[in-house]
Amino acid sequence: MKEAVDKYDSDHSWHPYTQMREYLDGDRLHVVRGEGCWLEDGEGRRYLDGNASVWTNVHGHADRELDEALRDQLGRLAHATMLGLNHEVAARLAAELAGLTAGRLSRVFFSDCGAMAVEVAVKLSLQSWQLSGHGERRRIVAMAHGYHGDSFGTMALGGAQGFHARFEPWFYPVERMPAPVHVECAGLVGASDMTASLAWLDEYLAAHGAETACLVLEPSVQGAAGMRQQPPGFVAAVAERCRGAGVHLILDEIFVAFGRLGELLVSEAEGVKADFVCLAKGLTAGYLPLGATLTSERIFECFLGAQSEGRTFFHGQTFTGNPLAAAVALKNIEKLKRPGVLSGMRDRAWCLGAGLRGAFGDHPNVRGLRQRGFAACLDLGPADRERRWPVDLRAAHRICLEARRRGLILRALGDSIPVVPPPAISAAELDVLVFTLRDAIDAVAPTFSSELIPS
Incomplete structure (x- = not known):
């Protein structure tokens, strides 16, 4: 064999x-x-x-319960498009995910992987600024040493170091915020400093905040950078500065959410209010591909209007919100919520x-x-x-x-x-x-x- x-x-x-x-x-x-x-x-x-x-x-x-949830859904509906249609498990999962933010991020856009979840967030941010009469907000900021996926959009966010240097000539411009220094193991801290990162962000926002659409980062731990850590309070400090400048904060929790760091959502556990949260990987407990982008009602309402207004978000994947993946994700969250x-x-x-x-x-x-x-x-x-x-x-x-x-x-x-x-x-x-x-x-x-x- x-x-x-x-x-x-x-x-x-x-x-x-x-x-x-x-x-x-x-x-x-x-x-x-x-x-x-x-x-x-x-x-x-x-x-x-x-x-x-x-x-x-x-x-x-x-896992017995996840397997059972998958088999049960397979006997009812393996796939149905979400382009203008809906199905029960995707709707229930959207409500469940919104509930993880206490309804603050009340809208969920499904995709089929983490890279697409991040790319959706960036596109939603850019288009929402255009639709709300602020087309001058075009700049994008991402943190050094980041990794957000292998699509062209997410490669540009991650930068040219390491994996993606060969494709740099085709990247769109991204401002690069320095990453903080922090070394922690078993709760013991060996080094910690976020001064340079926040100083850079203060200077940048003072000069370009009104032209900036969004800032993208992986909260708490940058996995592909070798589990590079951020000091406690760093993401909250970045969020406060983004909020003051009116810049959308996009948190890529694809790696860190659903138990990886001992929480359902790292941002919620730290009290950080982002404009977008991106999820995948542990969303289905590693069973099936599924991505999700969470955002607010305020962002969602920018896209409402007549067809002639061009407000529709023209983005989607064939297997967006797949019922099998959604069923497993629901059971995964149920298990994680148990005492x-x-x-x-x-x-x-x-x-x-x-x-x-x-x-x-x-x-x-x-x-x-x-x-x-x-x-x-x-x-x-x-x-x-x-x-x-x-x-x-x-x-x-x-x-x-x-x-x-x-x-x-x-x-x-x-x-x-x-x-x-x-x-x-x-x-x-x-x-x-x-x-x-x-x-x-x-x-x-x-x-x-x-x-x-x-x-």
């Missing part, structure tokens, strides 16, 4: 964010099933899902941080360690701090392959390793994750000593 699947894969598949020459030459993992926080290959070997199937899984694989669920996740997230600090706080190959909720990252390098590993050594990737051989799935990010397990992971499974990762680093990192180059 594995040989046949590998042949199909070799001959026809093209994997995302994967150097295919390296992939085709290496050992491939053929996943056949999942249960709880574990995946299983065709030979019956089990692997702890240490990156939550790319940061999406919330309650584990094959003790989110508080239990917060407790286990503290255990994750404590375990990482204990195992790697003074590890010779760990140059940086950050953790907030179930969003952690280890920055790796040679024990000799004067030198570094060459890019083509693929050091962190090779450590992840060793971890996989030991039964733990992780995915490197340059010379860093994000640790992003499902929030449903148990304390015992967290121990397995931490100790297996430490053993993999200890087994592989010393073999790189002959391949170091100056820093």
Whole structure:
């Protein structure tokens, strides 16, 4: 069976964010099933899902209640368009999501992924300013080191560093706000400063606030930047400044919401009032693709009018508000709202941080360690701090392959390793994750000593 699947894969598949020459030459993992926080290959070997199937899984694989919600909806309606029509589960989910903001963001525009949720927010902001007679508000601000998706619109927001530099000539202009500095693990802060970020924003808004449509940022943790953290109070300070300048604040909560940081919505837990909140990933607990953009009645009313006025929002995806995804999302939110669920996740997230600090706080190959909720990252390098590993050594990737051989799935990010397990992971499974990762680093990192180059 594995040989046949590998042949199909070799001959026809093209994997995302994967150097295919390296992939085709290496050992491939053929996943056949999942249960709880574990995946299983065709030979019956089990692997702890240490990156939550790319940061999406919330309650584990094959969750009985989520599976049942999906099967029940499948027996009634698999898909129906929302272009001029409606169906029960999308309407119920829209009401549920609006309720997460106490009705302040009362309108929900569904899409099929996180990038589209963000792109919808930016387009709604720009068009609403045009429709309300403020077409001069055209500038867009985004935070440095951000990642909002791989569409052209969201690539421009993220900037040219890293993944998307090749496409920079086609980006629209975006003002880049510096990101703050903050290092936290298990509640202990190693460094914190948001002065430069807020000073830049004050100066920028004083000069260009009246020309600016929106500011986009990932609140609390920038995942693809290596779990780069923001100090407590930073997003609230940005929101206050945006409000004072009349600039729309767009919060990309695609990674951080639905239990990842121990809350349903990070912005609501911090008391931040945004104009748009973008959701995906954990919205369906990692089961199915679904995006959602939440906004206010005030924004919505800008788009009401006769067809001849050109106020319609001409945007949509074929599978917008898919009933199967919406049904799973409703059950996911129901589970997260139950007494003790989110508080239990917060407790286990503290255990994750404590375990990482204990195992790697003074590890010779760990140059940086950050953790907030179930969003952690280890920055790796040679024990000799004067030198570094060459890019083509693929050091962190090779450590992840060793971890996989030991039964733990992780995915490197340059010379860093994000640790992003499902929030449903148990304390015992967290121990397995931490100790297996430490053993993999200890087994592989010393073999790189002959391949170091100056820093």
